[in-house]
Amino acid sequence: MARPSVAEERVGQIVEATIRTIAAEGITGASLGRIAEEAGMSRGHVRHFVGNREELLRESARRFYYEGTEGESILPAGTADVAGAVDFFFSEEFAAPGNDNVVVLGFVEAARSDPALADLLVSAYQGTHVLLARLLAAEHPGAEPEDCDSVAYGVVGIALHNVFLSDIASAATGTETARTAAERLIATLPS
Missing domain, CATH: 1.10.357 (Tetracycline Repressor; domain 2)
Known part of the structure; x- marks a missing residue:
């Protein structure tokens, strides 16, 4: 099995940090800054890998709802x-x-x-x-x-x-x- 790309690993880390941040701070407290801090990255890196906050929330929801699910x-x-x-x-x-x-x-x-x-x-x-x-x-x-x-x-x-x-x-x-x-x-x- 091929190793995931660094970008895919980073996106995964950012999504996991987003989920943890929403759980701890609620959606209003889940700013890019807090998510970046939780991911151990700079805010610029978060934006580079996932885009703006809306794009990040969409990708996080997609993974939260669909990973390991039936279609x-x-x-x-x-x-x-x-x-x-x-x-x-x-x-x-x-x-x-x-x-x-x-x-x-x-x-x-x-x-x-x-x-x-x-x-x-x-x-x-x-x-x-x-x-x-x-x-x-x-x-x-x-x-x-x-x-x-x-x-x-x-x-x-x-x-x-x-x-x-x-x-x-x-x-x-x-x-x-x-x-x-x-x-x-x-x-x-x-x-």
Whole structure:
């Protein structure tokens, strides 16, 4: 396997520093200066490798959402069935409160004023919805496509609701309740 280029290594370091900075400082505190300091580089080097702050946030979001995932989806690569998707959505990794939630909310806040970043985030969640609808249709051949689409939308909505509330409410009871709701919604589809 070929060694990554120095530029690719630097971009990776800068993206990781961006994610850490957003987690620690929020999106408003994630200035190029703070990110550069976290990356152990000069601000000029950060701009050289990733461009301006908006370009950096877009690249960071792209990697945050898509590295190790199933296409344009937030589901992990290799998610082959509905049970695997549900297990992921209501796993400790996805549902637990913490820094990832801070980062996601930071990207959402930044997307309000950056249409390209907004498109990236919408694509990640719509891609998840579309993939889940395909998995549901494969497992429920008697279901109408629009019903699979609606159930997929509902399951993704339940999962995201659970994640965002987990920072301010009990994740232990909320996740179990949310998973049960998602499973009941899926059970409405005919086989």
